[in-house]
Amino acid sequence: MDKNNFYANFSSAAGSNPAVNDSEKLLNEIYVDLFLNRLQRLHRIEQLRDFIDQALDERNEEAFHKYAKELNELQESLN
Template sequence: MDKYYSYTDFLKAVGQSKKVNEAEKLLNEIYLDLFLNRIQRTYREEQLVVLIDQALDEKDECAFHLYASELEMLHRDASE
């Protein structure tokens, strides 16, 4: 996730009764950021699978290792 969202900041926003909209805005921003990151990661994974297939078809071992390692890193980052 590109941005850091503090649970403390969220609770402060929620705790301010006159500023309920601030808490909703913060929560919406968090969900939007998560959603966009998920879309970007999924799209890149799909690209990498195509590139890996091409590298295999062309017997390009260097490209295969490059794309496979990037795909592995994406999967590792997603599982954390």
């Protein structure tokens, strides 16, 4: 079987059940959304750690408490 026929057969087989494809697409979108949200939270945690370090270096107690509170909330949401 040549490559073009394989892709044509695969495409027609994959498109033969639209309900399954819609379900798979929805699941894929959900997984991607969850993955991206987790990445964003992890990135924000790293940012907050840097901000906390900076606040400590500058002896800025208000900023420290602000960033530490947000960091704790984010870490709890990941568990």
